[in-house]
Amino acid sequence: ATHMSAPEAGLEPVVSPQTAVHDGASHELPTKLLLSLAVILIAMWCAVTWLPWHVDGSVFSVSVHTITEFGAIVAALLVFSVAWHARSPGQPGNIVIIGCGFLAVGLIDFGHTLSFKGMPDFVTPSGSQKAIEFWLMARYTAAWTMLAAAIRPIQPLHSGWPRYVLLVAALLWTAGMYAIELLAPGIWPSTFVDGHGLTAFKVLAEYGVMALAATAAYVFMRRKSADLAYSTNDLCAAAIITVLSEACLTLYGSVNDVFILLGHLYKVVAYYFIYRAVFITSVRDPYRRLSEEIEERQEAEQRAAYLAYHDVLTSLPNRELARDRLNQAIADAKRHQKQVAMVLLDLDHFKNINDTLGHAVGDRLLQAVADILTRTLRQTDTVSRPGGDEFLMILKDLHDADAAAPVVNKLIEELAKPIEIEGQELSISASIGIAMAPNDGEEFEILLQRADTAMYRAKAEGRNTYRFFDDRMNAESVEKLSMRNGLRRALELKQFVLHYQPQVDLATGRVFGAEALIRWQHPEWGLVPPGKFIPVAEDSGLIVPIGDWVIEEACRQAKEWLDKGYPPLTVAVNLSALQFKRGEVEQVVSQALACSGLPANQLELELTESVLISDVESVERRLKGLKALGVKLAIDDFGTGYSSLSYLKRFSVDKLKIDQSFVRDLERHPDEVAIVRAIIQMAAGLGLNSIAEGVETLGMMQNLRALGCEEGQGYWFAKPMPAAAFEDWLTHTLDKGTLARVTEAA
Numbered sequence: 001a002t003h004m005s006a007p008e009a010g011l012e013p014v015v016s017p018q019t020a021v022h023d024g025a026s027h028e029l030p031t032k033l034l035l036s037l038a039v040i041l042i043a044m045w046c047a048v049t050w051l052p053w054h055v056d057g058s059v060f061s062v063s064v065h066t067i068t069e070f071g072a073i074v075a076a077l078l079v080f081s082v083a084w085h086a087r088s089p090g091q092p093g094n095i096v097i098i099g100c101g102f103l104a105v106g107l108i109d110f111g112h113t114l115s116f117k118g119m120p121d122f123v124t125p126s127g128s129q130k131a132i133e134f135w136l137m138a139r140y141t142a143a144w145t146m147l148a149a150a151i152r153p154i155q156p157l158h159s160g161w162p163r164y165v166l167l168v169a170a171l172l173w174t175a176g177m178y179a180i181e182l183l184a185p186g187i188w189p190s191t192f193v194d195g196h197g198l199t200a201f202k203v204l205a206e207y208g209v210m211a212l213a214a215t216a217a218y219v220f221m222r223r224k225s226a227d228l229a230y231s232t233n234d235l236c237a238a239a240i241i242t243v244l245s246e247a248c249l250t251l252y253g254s255v256n257d258v259f260i261l262l263g264h265l266y267k268v269v270a271y272y273f274i275y276r277a278v279f280i281t282s283v284r285d286p287y288r289r290l291s292e293e294i295e296e297r298q299e300a301e302q303r304a305a306y307l308a309y310h311d312v313l314t315s316l317p318n319r320e321l322a323r324d325r326l327n328q329a330i331a332d333a334k335r336h337q338k339q340v341a342m343v344l345l346d347l348d349h350f351k352n353i354n355d356t357l358g359h360a361v362g363d364r365l366l367q368a369v370a371d372i373l374t375r376t377l378r379q380t381d382t383v384s385r386p387g388g389d390e391f392l393m394i395l396k397d398l399h400d401a402d403a404a405a406p407v408v409n410k411l412i413e414e415l416a417k418p419i420e421i422e423g424q425e426l427s428i429s430a431s432i433g434i435a436m437a438p439n440d441g442e443e444f445e446i447l448l449q450r451a452d453t454a455m456y457r458a459k460a461e462g463r464n465t466y467r468f469f470d471d472r473m474n475a476e477s478v479e480k481l482s483m484r485n486g487l488r489r490a491l492e493l494k495q496f497v498l499h500y501q502p503q504v505d506l507a508t509g510r511v512f513g514a515e516a517l518i519r520w521q522h523p524e525w526g527l528v529p530p531g532k533f534i535p536v537a538e539d540s541g542l543i544v545p546i547g548d549w550v551i552e553e554a555c556r557q558a559k560e561w562l563d564k565g566y567p568p569l570t571v572a573v574n575l576s577a578l579q580f581k582r583g584e585v586e587q588v589v590s591q592a593l594a595c596s597g598l599p600a601n602q603l604e605l606e607l608t609e610s611v612l613i614s615d616v617e618s619v620e621r622r623l624k625g626l627k628a629l630g631v632k633l634a635i636d637d638f639g640t641g642y643s644s645l646s647y648l649k650r651f652s653v654d655k656l657k658i659d660q661s662f663v664r665d666l667e668r669h670p671d672e673v674a675i676v677r678a679i680i681q682m683a684a685g686l687g688l689n690s691i692a693e694g695v696e697t698l699g700m701m702q703n704l705r706a707l708g709c710e711e712g713q714g715y716w717f718a719k720p721m722p723a724a725a726f727e728d729w730l731t732h733t734l735d736k737g738t739l740a741r742v743t744e745a746a
Contacts, residue, residue, distance in 0.1 A: 062118035069113040075271035076106030093157040100170040101145025108138040143212035150219035213242040234277035241270040311385040314370035322384035341404040343393040344451035350389035429464035499720035513570035516554040547579035555596040572604040600630030660694025
């Protein structure tokens with residue numbers, strides 16, 4: 001699918017055969033099946049023993065005996081072959097013991113087969129006695145082998161050579177059994193008497209095999225719950241069936257009757273279970289686990305490939321996959337004379353959600369937005385998440401740019417609907433920028449940069465809207481980039497200058513201070529006003545060192561005028577919100593006062609209301625630090641932000657500065673008069689001074705003075721001037737005693 005390929009996936013650890021643990025319970029013969037088989041085998045034994053149709057005739061011929069024995073021999077040799085050659089990592093030595101032991105069992109069973117009554121002579125004459133002797137040697141070899149495997153600790157052999165020791169021991173044991181039987185047959189007690197049946201020695205010997213097999217079965221059963229590397233159920237079953245086999249071999253009266261047939265069949269079944277246990281441990285389980293290191297690795301590789309091109313949180317395509325989709329879409333568009341829209345969406349104020357409700361809610365919201373976008377767009381379009389709270393969409397097969405507008409409007413409409421996250425209804429909006437291919441470019445990075453430029457224009461123009469990229473935006477972006485780069489060196493190259501605008505006592509005309517206003521004297525652009533470069537400086541964080549320089553320079557200049565004999569002037573300096581929050585204002589102010597020698601009460605710091613309402617405790621602590629230095633504090637642009645009596649009292653400010661937007665329409669709009677009067681009266685009631693900025697006409701000045709405003713600044717008195725020009729202006733004013741315009745108007 002174009003939008004979302006799969007649910008959220010994560011890489012899982014790959015288990016290697018060396019560390020994988022055998023899950024015995026899942027690969028052994030099921031317990032119910034084992035019990036059913038045991039019941040059947042025991043029932044067969046009981047039926048042969050007790051039921052009326054018990055047969056004593058010759059049902060077990062030489063040919064049948066040969067077939068069953070060769071089946072048992074093949075099974076025994078398979079046990080050895082599998083245990084010896086299929087060496088899985090960490091194979092326990094118990095399996096090798098079983099393999100080598102049953103190599104000997106198979107070889108001895110071969111001697112038993114050749115010695116059965118009716119077979120051609122094998123070195124010595126064949127007969128019941130000889131066959132039984134080989135039988136007992138094989139049975140004891142098998143029983144001791146199983147008991148050794150049962151009681152030995154489950155661990156691999158320490159090195160390669162013990163395997164060969166076991167193999168040589170098995171072959172030497174077999175050779176010894178053959179030598180005893182063929183070279184010294186007379187050492188055996190009688191085991192079978194024709195016409196009479198089994199001797200006591202034979203029966204007692206079979207009971208010995210049964211006891212060993214039963215002990216092995218008990219140990220295997222006790223180990224069933226342990227985390228073993230082979231099937232204890234299968235080996236336990238083999239030992240129990242061996243007991244039944246040997247029980248049959250204590251009851252026959254003729255080597256051809258049904259008991260000896262049943263005993264041999266039980267033996268073949270027991271060998272099968274032993275083979276099954278060895279095969280599962282040495283072949284099936286390792287290959288199953290290997291098939292699973294392969295499947296898991298393939299899945300891990302697929303997941304890694306998926307994650308390389310998808311966002312983990314939303315499962316949307318990521319930036320790289322979006323790049324590929326864009327290239328495909330542009331290629332298709334060129335063939336069909338169509339256009340492609342790259343749409344960059346950024347959630348408005350998403351940080352507030354993370355900060356107030358937590359990142360978990362923020363993640364859920366991002367997932368919900370991803371779902372909204374994928375449901376709203378066509379299946380042929382692409383929705384991706386490059387990161388953060390941004391989403392990138394590629395709209396294919398558009399006739400022109402106008403075709404993208406309805407789609408984007410629909411997105412804004414859908415996002416405006418409340419979204420419920422963990423029982424809370426959240427309202428969100430988004431700012432969207434659109435770049436069109438091929439008109440705005442064909443390369444991914446260029447289109448993304450231009451969509452980003454358009455998106456920031458949408459944010460700057462109120463958010464919750466969209467803007468198409470145009471060349472004007474590109475020119476502005478280039479200008480902003482150039483300005484940002486230039487700002488980085490402006491301080492070093494001393495390109496900043498301060499202009500000073502006088503502040504006047506409206507009642508007396510006395511000049512009591514000046515506001516320091518920064519200008520950028522660029523070698524190519526000329527004098528750059530603050531409205532152009534201050535926003536760039538704030539965006540880049542350069543406003544902090546620039547603001548520090550302004551404080552230092554203003555203090556130095558004010559002290560210079562004081563040293564020249566001018567009356568003490570209060571110099572006012574604006575503090576940006578970023579400078580106040582991130583900078584070290586107290587330290588900078590203290591150092592500037594110390595270096596310049598300016599009295600602290602001649603420095604006034606102007607802060608906007610927005611600075612004061614965030615993180616009140618921290619703001620109060622820092623303002624107290626500034627007040628402790630002796631400087632004055634003023635609230636700039638008062639009335640345009642979050643005016644509050646509580647913080648005015650709490651923060652011990654000295655002055656309110658009435659914003660020029662109220663002063664400008666003072667003569668034409670009575671409502672503005674009411675606002676200004678309220679601010680002036682509030683300041684007076686709190687013991688604060690009030691100063692109006694933007695005083696540009698005589699009427700403005702007269703109205704402000706009539707309303708009780710104490711101070712003013714603006715073009716009616718003087719424009720901002722460089723330090724030298726301000727000094728000349730101040731000299732001329734002092735020569736007249738007071739500011740002429742004020743006294744004349746009075």
